Amino acid sequence: MIRCARRSSDDRIVSCILATVLAVFAGHAPATESRTDTGACEVARRYIDAINQQRYADLGDFFAPEALFLPPTGETLNGREAIQAFYQQFLGNVRPSFRIGHVFGSDRECVVELEAEDRQRPGVYTLTALDHFIVDAQSLVTRLVVYLRPAACQALICAAKASD
DSSP states (O other): OOOOOSOOHHHHHHHHHHHHHHHHTTTSOOOOTTGGGSHHHHHHHHHHHHHHTTOGGGGGGGEEEEEEEEOTTSOOEESHHHHHHHHHHHHHHHOOOEEEEEEEEOSSEEEEEEEEEOTTSTTOEEEEEEEEEEEOTTSOEEEEEEEEOHHHHHHHHHHHHHHO
16 A cells, blocks of 8 residues: 655645556666666657657657557547647647656656756756656557646646747
8 A cells, every 4th residue: 555645735646646656666677778778768768859859740750549648737638649739739838858867667668757957047957757658569659647746737837828
């Protein structure tokens, strides 16, 4: 059973998510550089590289035609076209810069901690998100869930909506 410390509800939710993800992967050894060069973690790295290079038009290519995407906006998107449309609109307005904190996973699943660069203080990064990737045998993402920390969620979603 996973128990969460008593904190504010937002902090408790993030703590519960982190505890759950860690519990799921408790039986897996943390990924090493050589282990993450193939499978789901390699797909995750290439996906993050595409975001950092602002190649948003390429992001749909990472997904299987019937993929499921649960972005931090609370939507559930089904299919490559819907996911691509989301990225074109959302990331085009936000233009994030990420680096990978920790990575752990297996051939078909990968969880990545993402740190975002502070726009006001270049070179300063803050843990912002957990992305959970599941890929198929062709290394296409069949399911991606993005969990943002509450403050990051507000900042990114507000920034995207302000640009609409």
